[in-house]
Amino acid sequence: DADVTQTPRNRITKTGKRIMLECSQTKGHDRMYWYRQDPGLGLRLIYYSFDVKDINKGEISDGYSVSRQAQAKFSLSLESAIPNQTALYFCATSDSSGTGEKLFFGSGTQLSVL
Protein backbone atom coordinates (compact mmCIF):
# COMPACT_ATOMS: atom_id res chain seq x y z
CA ASP A 1 0.00 0.00 0.00
CA ALA A 2 1.15 3.53 -0.65
CA ASP A 3 2.39 4.87 2.63
CA VAL A 4 4.21 7.51 4.66
CA THR A 5 7.11 5.95 6.56
CA GLN A 6 9.02 7.58 9.37
CA THR A 7 12.29 6.39 10.83
CA PRO A 8 13.16 5.84 13.57
CA ARG A 9 9.96 5.16 15.54
CA ASN A 10 11.65 6.03 18.82
CA ARG A 11 14.83 7.91 19.58
CA ILE A 12 16.52 8.85 22.81
CA THR A 13 19.36 11.33 22.58
CA LYS A 14 21.35 13.67 24.77
CA THR A 15 21.34 17.45 24.92
CA GLY A 16 23.60 18.97 22.28
CA LYS A 17 23.54 16.03 19.89
CA ARG A 18 22.60 16.42 16.25
CA ILE A 19 19.91 14.05 15.09
CA MET A 20 17.95 13.46 11.93
CA LEU A 21 14.44 12.14 11.52
CA GLU A 22 13.58 10.74 8.15
CA CYS A 23 10.38 10.51 6.17
CA SER A 24 9.71 8.77 2.90
CA GLN A 25 6.46 8.35 0.99
CA THR A 26 5.21 6.17 -1.81
CA LYS A 27 2.03 8.16 -2.41
CA GLY A 28 3.50 10.26 -5.19
CA HIS A 29 2.45 13.42 -3.36
CA ASP A 30 4.26 16.67 -4.04
CA ARG A 31 3.77 18.31 -0.65
CA MET A 32 5.40 17.21 2.59
CA TYR A 33 5.24 18.53 6.12
CA TRP A 34 6.81 18.10 9.55
CA TYR A 35 4.69 18.61 12.67
CA ARG A 36 5.40 18.15 16.34
CA GLN A 37 2.84 17.15 18.93
CA ASP A 38 3.06 18.02 22.59
CA PRO A 39 0.49 16.86 25.15
CA GLY A 40 -2.45 19.24 25.28
CA LEU A 41 -1.15 21.45 22.46
CA GLY A 42 -2.25 19.60 19.35
CA LEU A 43 0.02 19.64 16.32
CA ARG A 44 2.25 22.53 15.36
CA LEU A 45 3.85 22.96 11.96
CA ILE A 46 7.66 23.03 11.86
CA TYR A 47 8.47 23.11 8.13
CA TYR A 48 6.73 22.34 4.89
CA SER A 49 7.74 21.79 1.29
CA PHE A 50 5.47 22.10 -1.74
CA ASP A 51 8.02 20.60 -4.12
CA VAL A 52 11.68 19.59 -4.19
CA LYS A 53 12.95 23.15 -4.59
CA ASP A 54 10.53 24.69 -2.12
CA ILE A 55 11.16 24.87 1.65
CA ASN A 56 9.09 27.00 4.02
CA LYS A 57 9.21 27.70 7.73
CA GLY A 58 6.19 26.87 9.79
CA GLU A 59 5.05 28.14 13.15
CA ILE A 60 7.95 26.74 15.21
CA SER A 61 11.01 26.34 12.96
CA ASP A 62 13.67 27.64 15.39
CA GLY A 63 16.17 24.92 16.27
CA TYR A 64 15.17 22.76 13.30
CA SER A 65 16.24 22.40 9.67
CA VAL A 66 14.93 20.28 6.82
CA SER A 67 16.08 18.80 3.56
CA ARG A 68 13.90 17.68 0.65
CA GLN A 69 16.25 15.23 -1.01
CA ALA A 70 13.70 14.03 -3.54
CA GLN A 71 9.97 14.27 -4.05
CA ALA A 72 9.57 11.20 -1.87
CA LYS A 73 11.97 12.13 0.94
CA PHE A 74 11.84 14.88 3.53
CA SER A 75 14.14 14.83 6.55
CA LEU A 76 14.07 16.90 9.72
CA SER A 77 17.25 17.73 11.63
CA LEU A 78 17.80 19.02 15.13
CA GLU A 79 21.19 20.69 14.99
CA SER A 80 21.74 20.71 18.74
CA ALA A 81 18.97 18.91 20.57
CA ILE A 82 17.55 20.39 23.77
CA PRO A 83 15.13 18.85 26.28
CA ASN A 84 12.14 20.97 25.23
CA GLN A 85 12.35 19.36 21.81
CA THR A 86 11.13 16.16 23.42
CA ALA A 87 7.90 15.48 21.54
CA LEU A 88 6.12 13.24 19.07
CA TYR A 89 7.08 14.20 15.52
CA PHE A 90 4.91 13.54 12.50
CA CYS A 91 5.60 13.69 8.82
CA ALA A 92 2.64 14.23 6.52
CA THR A 93 1.98 14.51 2.81
CA SER A 94 -0.64 16.00 0.56
CA ASP A 95 -1.36 16.11 -3.12
CA SER A 96 -1.94 19.56 -4.60
CA SER A 97 -3.63 18.16 -7.68
CA GLY A 98 -5.78 15.45 -6.16
CA THR A 99 -7.00 15.37 -2.61
CA GLY A 100 -6.00 18.95 -1.95
CA GLU A 101 -5.37 19.94 1.62
CA LYS A 102 -6.17 16.51 3.07
CA LEU A 103 -3.09 15.26 4.92
CA PHE A 104 -1.77 11.71 5.16
CA PHE A 105 0.35 11.07 8.24
CA GLY A 106 3.18 8.74 9.13
CA SER A 107 3.10 6.79 12.38
CA GLY A 108 5.32 9.27 14.17
CA THR A 109 8.73 9.41 15.84
CA GLN A 110 8.83 9.73 19.61
CA LEU A 111 11.91 11.77 20.44
CA SER A 112 13.28 12.12 23.95
CA VAL A 113 16.11 14.55 24.64
CA LEU A 114 17.79 13.96 27.98
Next chain:
Amino acid sequence: SQQGEEDPQALSIQEGENATMNCSYKTSINNLQWYRQNSGRGLVHLILIRSNEREKHSGRLRVTLDTSKKSSSLLITASRAADTASYFCATVSLSGSARQLTFGSGTQLTVLP
Protein backbone atom coordinates in the same frame (compact mmCIF):
# COMPACT_ATOMS: atom_id res chain seq x y z
CA SER B 1 -0.88 29.88 17.80
CA GLN B 2 -3.82 27.51 17.62
CA GLN B 3 -6.46 28.39 15.07
CA GLY B 4 -8.98 25.80 16.17
CA GLU B 5 -10.02 24.99 19.71
CA GLU B 6 -12.01 21.88 20.48
CA ASP B 7 -14.59 21.55 23.19
CA PRO B 8 -14.80 19.57 25.37
CA GLN B 9 -11.19 18.56 26.01
CA ALA B 10 -12.37 15.15 27.15
CA LEU B 11 -15.64 13.27 26.70
CA SER B 12 -16.68 9.92 28.12
CA ILE B 13 -19.84 8.15 26.92
CA GLN B 14 -21.42 4.72 26.86
CA GLU B 15 -21.36 2.55 23.76
CA GLY B 16 -24.38 3.26 21.59
CA GLU B 17 -24.67 6.89 22.62
CA ASN B 18 -23.92 9.80 20.33
CA ALA B 19 -20.79 11.89 20.79
CA THR B 20 -20.63 15.56 19.86
CA MET B 21 -17.43 17.56 19.68
CA ASN B 22 -17.16 21.24 18.87
CA CYS B 23 -14.48 23.33 17.23
CA SER B 24 -14.14 27.10 17.18
CA TYR B 25 -11.69 29.00 15.03
CA LYS B 26 -10.56 32.58 14.67
CA THR B 27 -9.99 33.60 11.05
CA SER B 28 -11.83 33.08 7.78
CA ILE B 29 -11.26 29.65 6.34
CA ASN B 30 -11.24 27.83 3.03
CA ASN B 31 -12.15 24.51 4.60
CA LEU B 32 -12.27 22.70 7.91
CA GLN B 33 -11.20 19.11 8.44
CA TRP B 34 -11.58 16.56 11.21
CA TYR B 35 -8.93 14.00 12.02
CA ARG B 36 -8.80 11.05 14.37
CA GLN B 37 -5.75 9.85 16.31
CA ASN B 38 -5.50 6.58 18.13
CA SER B 39 -3.12 6.68 21.06
CA GLY B 40 0.45 7.37 19.92
CA ARG B 41 -0.38 6.85 16.26
CA GLY B 42 -0.56 9.12 13.23
CA LEU B 43 -3.65 11.15 12.47
CA VAL B 44 -6.21 9.85 10.02
CA HIS B 45 -8.39 12.15 7.95
CA LEU B 46 -12.10 11.74 8.59
CA ILE B 47 -13.98 14.41 6.71
CA LEU B 48 -13.52 17.79 5.01
CA ILE B 49 -16.16 20.50 4.83
CA ARG B 50 -15.71 23.58 2.65
CA SER B 51 -16.62 27.10 3.70
CA ASN B 52 -19.64 27.15 1.38
CA GLU B 53 -21.06 23.93 2.86
CA ARG B 54 -23.18 23.75 6.00
CA GLU B 55 -23.40 20.01 6.64
CA LYS B 56 -21.69 16.86 5.50
CA HIS B 57 -22.14 13.18 6.26
CA SER B 58 -19.83 10.19 6.08
CA GLY B 59 -21.12 6.95 7.51
CA ARG B 60 -21.78 7.54 11.23
CA LEU B 61 -20.13 10.96 11.08
CA ARG B 62 -21.98 14.21 10.66
CA VAL B 63 -20.14 17.52 10.45
CA THR B 64 -21.71 20.96 10.52
CA LEU B 65 -20.08 24.30 9.80
CA ASP B 66 -21.32 27.73 10.83
CA THR B 67 -19.02 30.32 9.31
CA SER B 68 -20.92 33.20 10.93
CA LYS B 69 -20.06 31.78 14.36
CA LYS B 70 -16.70 30.40 13.22
CA SER B 71 -17.57 27.01 14.61
CA SER B 72 -17.99 23.39 13.58
CA SER B 73 -19.28 20.29 15.23
CA LEU B 74 -18.53 16.61 14.73
CA LEU B 75 -21.26 14.14 15.65
CA ILE B 76 -20.50 10.43 15.91
CA THR B 77 -23.71 8.43 16.08
CA ALA B 78 -24.16 5.04 17.73
CA SER B 79 -20.65 5.13 19.15
CA ARG B 80 -18.53 2.01 19.55
CA ALA B 81 -15.61 1.22 21.84
CA ALA B 82 -13.39 1.34 18.75
CA ASP B 83 -14.26 5.04 18.36
CA THR B 84 -12.13 5.76 21.44
CA ALA B 85 -9.48 8.18 20.20
CA SER B 86 -8.53 11.85 20.07
CA TYR B 87 -10.33 13.98 17.53
CA PHE B 88 -8.82 17.12 16.05
CA CYS B 89 -10.26 19.85 13.92
CA ALA B 90 -7.95 21.59 11.47
CA THR B 91 -8.54 24.65 9.37
CA VAL B 92 -7.14 25.93 6.12
CA SER B 93 -7.00 29.68 6.40
CA LEU B 94 -7.70 32.07 3.56
CA SER B 95 -4.93 34.37 4.74
CA GLY B 96 -1.21 33.99 4.28
CA SER B 97 0.91 33.11 1.29
CA ALA B 98 0.23 29.42 1.44
CA ARG B 99 -2.69 27.37 2.52
CA GLN B 100 -1.65 25.39 5.55
CA LEU B 101 -3.57 23.30 8.01
CA THR B 102 -3.66 24.57 11.57
CA PHE B 103 -4.74 22.08 14.21
CA GLY B 104 -6.65 22.48 17.44
CA SER B 105 -5.67 20.79 20.68
CA GLY B 106 -8.15 17.94 20.33
CA THR B 107 -10.96 16.19 22.18
CA GLN B 108 -10.18 12.89 23.87
CA LEU B 109 -13.20 10.62 23.39
CA THR B 110 -13.62 7.52 25.52
CA VAL B 111 -16.41 5.11 24.64
CA LEU B 112 -17.15 2.69 27.44
CA PRO B 113 -18.37 -0.80 26.54
